[in-house]
Amino acid sequence: MKFGGTSVANIERIRNVAQHVKREVDAGHDVAVVVSAMSGKTNELVAWATETSPLHDAREYDAIVASGEQVTSGLLAIALQALGIQARSWQGWQIPIQTSEAHASARITGIDGTELIKRFKERKEVAVIAGFQGIHEPTGRITTLGRGGSDTSAVAIAAAIHADRCDIYTDVDGVYTTDPRVVPKAKRLEKVAFEEMLEMASLGAKVLQVRSVELGMVHNVPVFVRSSFDKPEDIDPHGTPPGTLICSEEEIMENQVVTGIAFSKDEAQISVRQIEDKPGIAAAIFGPLADASINVDMIVQNVSEDGKYTDLTFTVPASEYNRAKDTITKAKDKIGYKAMDSATDVAKVSVIGIGMRSHAGVAAQAFKALSERNINIRAITTSEIKFSLLIDAAYTELAVRTLHTLYGLDQA
Numbered sequence: 001m002k003f004g005g006t007s008v009a010n011i012e013r014i015r016n017v018a019q020h021v022k023r024e025v026d027a028g029h030d031v032a033v034v035v036s037a038m039s040g041k042t043n044e045l046v047a048w049a050t051e052t053s054p055l056h057d058a059r060e061y062d063a064i065v066a067s068g069e070q071v072t073s074g075l076l077a078i079a080l081q082a083l084g085i086q087a088r089s090w091q092g093w094q095i096p097i098q099t100s101e102a103h104a105s106a107r108i109t110g111i112d113g114t115e116l117i118k119r120f121k122e123r124k125e126v127a128v129i130a131g132f133q134g135i136h137e138p139t140g141r142i143t144t145l146g147r148g149g150s151d152t153s154a155v156a157i158a159a160a161i162h163a164d165r166c167d168i169y170t171d172v173d174g175v176y177t178t179d180p181r182v183v184p185k186a187k188r189l190e191k192v193a194f195e196e197m198l199e200m201a202s203l204g205a206k207v208l209q210v211r212s213v214e215l216g217m218v219h220n221v222p223v224f225v226r227s228s229f230d231k232p233e234d235i236d237p238h239g240t241p242p243g244t245l246i247c248s249e250e251e252i253m254e255n256q257v258v259t260g261i262a263f264s265k266d267e268a269q270i271s272v273r274q275i276e277d278k279p280g281i282a283a284a285i286f287g288p289l290a291d292a293s294i295n296v297d298m299i300v301q302n303v304s305e306d307g308k309y310t311d312l313t314f315t316v317p318a319s320e321y322n323r324a325k326d327t328i329t330k331a332k333d334k335i336g337y338k339a340m341d342s343a344t345d346v347a348k349v350s351v352i353g354i355g356m357r358s359h360a361g362v363a364a365q366a367f368k369a370l371s372e373r374n375i376n377i378r379a380i381t382t383s384e385i386k387f388s389l390l391i392d393a394a395y396t397e398l399a400v401r402t403l404h405t406l407y408g409l410d411q412a
């Protein structure tokens with residue numbers, strides 16, 4: 001059972017979580033719980049680190065931000081004990097949850113679940129685990145898994161203790177066709193394939209961290225997204241509560257062509273104008289960006305009319321915008337371009353569905369619908385089960401709603 005920030009936002013909410021855990025314990029299950037920091041806490045800790053020094057040591061950043069989860073794990077253990085349930089808190093290093101050394105975005109490399117399993121067997125003890133954090137054993141330093149990383153902690157723990165299921169309790173009762181906060185008509189999905197969820201998460205649906213979906217897919221852990229706001233006493237632990245199961249494709253009988261729509265405003269566009277249309281130009285632009293570890297997403301190159309000059313447009317995460325511009329400016333002599341334009345008021349809207357594999361013309365419908373709304377498309381990328389469109393950020397909500405209606409998701 002994993003509980004996110006809003007689910008443990010204060011002591012009353014933590015007591016509510018304890019009731020959810022008690023219900024499962026009373027039903028005879030062995031339970032490991034993973035908790036996030038209280039909502040807003042991690043942001044506050046990040047801000048403190050930045051205020052102290054904008055360019056700070058990533059090892060100390062991790063020491064600071066990992067503290068939020070330490071607090072909630074202890075609090076939940078106490079709340080459970082107060083209900084007469086055996087419970088013990090665990091920090092990442094105590095289990096240990098081993099990770100890479102990439103501070104602030106570490107990857108889990110191994111978890112030893114033996115001690116947790118032993119305690120289930122011997123004492124029926126609930127393990128309350130601080131999410132988001134781990135340890136890089138060779139250096140002995142605390143690491144964190146990147147924002148939203150408690151989801152990943154939970155799925156990794158579930159795999160390590162051979163759990164039947166990993167329940168992600170959050171502030172919505174499942175995965176919706178799009179963010180329900182933006183499109184009130186969004187509908188809850190019964191089941192979503194791992195691959196689709198991977199696309200939705202990486203294209204902006206932050207309900208699950210991308211890495212948690214990857215782990216669920218690799219270790220075949222069924223992940224169930226549900227609400228901690230459903231009253232604990234109303235839930236039958238043996239019944240099927242409202243929620244969304246993320247599972248393998250084979251378990252989904254009927255596929256819609258389009259499953260969901262994701263969007264992200266965290267994008268920036270850079271256009272390099274009047275570059276010579278000759279071999280090696282893409283390498284001259286993207287080589288230095290790769291060397292600077294800047295992730296390039298969409299790329300559009302015009303076919304030049306005269307065979308001499310062309311334009312090349314690409315997108316990077318908004319957080320890398322300034323670095324990307326600097327990198328291109330520094331490589332100006334090698335690239336040999338005339339001008340560089342850029343924009344940060346852009347958004348990426350993506351349409352996702354496994355059914356697209358076997359249907360033609362899905363994207364074409366979107367182009368038409370958006371043009372009827374006078375929404376200009378700046379760049380397009382496609383893959384087997386999704387396509388993404390770059391548009392002006394001001395039109396994000398309109399575009400998402402238009403596409404949601406277009407693909408019949410309003411009445412899904």
Ligand code: ADP
Nearest residue numbers: 004005006170174175176178179181205206207
């Ligand atoms: P937690 O603190 O529990 O980890 P998050 O804020 O990380 O919760 O994730 C839940 C939020 O994800 C929801 O409140 C919702 O606004 C957002 N969200 C974005 N896209 C979707 C979607 N397709 N389905 C459900 N929620 C979504």
Ligand code: ASP
Nearest residue numbers: 036042132147148149150
């Ligand atoms: N508390 C961390 C964050 O806000 C991890 C998480 O909640 O998943 O990013």
Ligand code: MG
Nearest residue numbers: 004148206207
């Ligand atoms: Mg989250």
